[in-house]
Amino acid sequence: MAPRILINGARGRMGQALASSAKELGLVVTGEVDASDDLAAAVANADVIIDFSSHQATKAVLDVAIARKKAVVIGTTGHSAESKKELLALAARTPCVWAGNFSVGVNLLFALTRRAARVLGSDYDAEVVEMHHRFKKDAPSGTATRLLEIILEERKLTAAALRHGRAGITGERTAAEVGIHALRGGDVVGEHTVMFAALGERLELVHKASDRGIYARGALRAAEWVVSQPSGVYDMQDVLGLK
Ligand code: NAD
Numbered sequence: 112m113a114p115r116i117l118i119n120g121a122r123g124r125m126g127q128a129l130a131s132s133a134k135e136l137g138l139v140v141t142g143e144v145d146a147s148d149d150l151a152a153a154v155a156n157a158d159v160i161i162d163f164s165s166h167q168a169t170k171a172v173l174d175v176a177i178a179r180k181k182a183v184v185i186g187t188t189g190h191s192a193e194s195k196k197e198l199l200a201l202a203a204r205t206p207c208v209w210a211g212n213f214s215v216g217v218n219l220l221f222a223l224t225r226r227a228a229r230v231l232g233s234d235y236d237a238e239v240v241e242m243h244h245r246f247k248k249d250a251p252s253g254t255a256t257r258l259l260e261i262i263l264e265e266r267k268l269t270a271a272a273l274r275h276g277r278a279g280i281t282g283e284r285t286a287a288e289v290g291i292h293a294l295r296g297g298d299v300v301g302e303h304t305v306m307f308a309a310l311g312e313r314l315e316l317v318h319k320a321s322d323r324g325i326y327a328r329g330a331l332r333a334a335e336w337v338v339s340q341p342s343g344v345y346d347m348q349d350v351l352g353l354k
Contacts, residue, residue, distance in 0.1 A: 113137075113138055113139055113335070114138075114139075114157075114158040114159050114182075114334060114335060114338040115139050115140075115141040115156060115157045115158045115159075116133060116138060116139060116140045116141065116142075116157060116158070116159055116161060116331070116334055117140075117141060117142035117143075117144060117150075117153055117154055117156075117157035117159070117160045117161070117181075118130060118140060118142065118143050118144065118161050118163075119144050119145075119150060119160055119161065119162040119163070119164050119168065119172055120144075120145060120162060120163045120164030120165070120168070120187070121143035121144055121145050122143075122145040123145070123163060123164065124246075124323060125163035125186065125323060125326060125327065126143070126145070126163060126164075128323045128324055128326070128327040129161060129163065129327045129330060129331065130143060131324075131327075132324055132327040132328050132331055133327075133331055136328070136331060138331055138334075138335075141156040141157050142154065142156060142157050145164070146164070146165075146168075150171065150172065150175050151175050151178075151179075154175055154176075154179050154181055155179070157181060158181060158182060158338050159181060159182040159183065159184065159334045159337060159338050160172060160175070160176055160181055160182075160183045160184070161183075161184045161186070161330050161331070161334055162183065162184065162185050162186065162187055163186040163187055163326075163330070164187055165187065165189075166187055166188065166189040166190045166194075166249070168187065169185060169187055169190065169198050170198060170201070172185070173185075173198060173201045173202055173205070173207075174201075176205045176207075177201070177204045177205050180205070181205065182205060182206040182207070182334070182337045182338045182340070183202070183205060183206070183207045183208075183337075184207070184208045184209075184330050184333045184334050184337060185202070185207065185208070185209040185210075186210065186213060186326065186330050188211055188249055188252065188253030188256075189248065189249030189253070192270070199344055202344050203342065203343055203344050204342055205342050206337045206338065206340040206341065206342055206343065206345075207337065207342075207343070207344050207345065208333040208334075208336070208337045208344075208345045208346065208347070208349070208350060209344055209345075209346060210329075210333070210346050210347040211252070211253025211254050211256060211257045212253060212254040212257065212301075212326065212347070213325070213326045213327075213328075213329030213330045213332075213333065213347055214318075214320060214325040214326055214329055215325070215329060215347075215351060216318050216320075216325070217254055217303070217318050217320075218347045218348060218351055218353060219353075220258070220303065220305070220316060220318045221257060221258065221261060221348070222348075222353060223316055224258055224261050224262065224305050224316060225261050225264075225265060227305070227307055227314060227316065228261065228262050228265035228266065228307075229265050231307045231309070231314070233266055233286045233287075234286070234309055235307035235308060235309045235314070236284060236286070236290075236306075236307070236308045236309070237262045237266070237289050237290075237305070237306065237307055238289070238290035238291070238292070238305075238306045238308070239251075239255050239258050239259055239262070239289070239290070239291050239292070239303065239304070239305055239306070240291075240292045240294065240303070240304045240306070241254065241255040241291075241292070241293055241294065241301070241302065241303050241304075242293075242294035242295070242296070242299050242301075242302045243293075243294075243295060243299055243300075243301055243302075244295070244296070244297060244298050244299050244300065245295055245296055245297060245298075247295060250293035250295070251275070251291050251293045252293070252301065252303070254301065254303055255291060255293070255303060258303065258305055259273060259289060259291055262289050262305075263289065266289070268287060268289065272287055272288050272289050273288075273289055273290075273291055274288050274289065274290045274291065275291055275292075275293075276290075276291075276292055276293075277290065300320040300321055300322065300323055301319075301320040301323075302317070302318070302319045302320070303317070303318050304316070304317045329347060329350075332350060333347065333350045336350045337350075
């Protein structure tokens with residue numbers, strides 16, 4: 112049976128995309144909640160909460176989901192590494208899909224980035240460039256953060272290797288650094304480029320989103336999938352069977 116869905120952050124760009132994609136797909140939305148609405152009251156009629164709101168709301172969403180035994184899909188980004196660690200430990204107490212990006216194309220980009228980093232090795236300088244609309248509140252994007260995590264894992268580097276933009280007398284680039292550059296402007300839905308540059312050649316993996324419906328449809332697919340899973344934290348690779 113189709114799960115009953117509650118959207119948290121319903122008046123935002125993603126909240127509205129979720130409501131219209133759910134309608135197109137014939138899915139049942141039983142609650143649309145935004146800041147200052149009562150999430151705990153609204154959740155009674157739902158099987159799963161889909162949250163695309165603010166990183167400050169995630170703890171309250173998880174508390175409600177755990178207390179009421181509801182599944183949850185977290186799409187919100189912008190958590191600090193420390194707070195994300197604590198929230199993931201909490202999220203494991205209920206069936207939860209947590210993903211910085213719900214698009215199928217981007218999830219394939221994650222897999223291709225891992226493969227490229229492994230095959231090309233540290234002689235190929237890795238840089239990530241992302242661009243989003245002028246309204247985005249956090250940087251780098253959750254997707255760029257995941258791409259960087261993959262590169263760091265493959266290169267056996269820590270977050271200390273990251274260079275957020277460069278300015279001034281930086282010295283020559285070393286193999287033990289990974290650059291990240293966040294561009295903001297206009298109405299760009301989301302673009303990510305992973306670059307591997309060596310002496311004599313450069314490989315670029317590029318993903319461009321032109322409609323936030325891709326994230327909404329992925330999150331709805333995750334919601335349908337997660338309601339029949341045991342408690343634990345899953346990602347889009349689990350939902351898509353890419354593992
Ligand atoms: P937005 O600013 O358009 O909408 C956010 C909405 O959340 C607003 O209506 C706001 O009033 C509401 N909100 C704020 N605090 C709240 C609270 N405590 N409880 C309930 N609602 C609250 O932003 P957006 O573009 O829709 O993005 C929302 C989040 O989703 C951001 O973190 C963004 O980075 C993320 N996002 C993730 C993906 C993905 O695939 N994972 C894709 C797009 C956006």
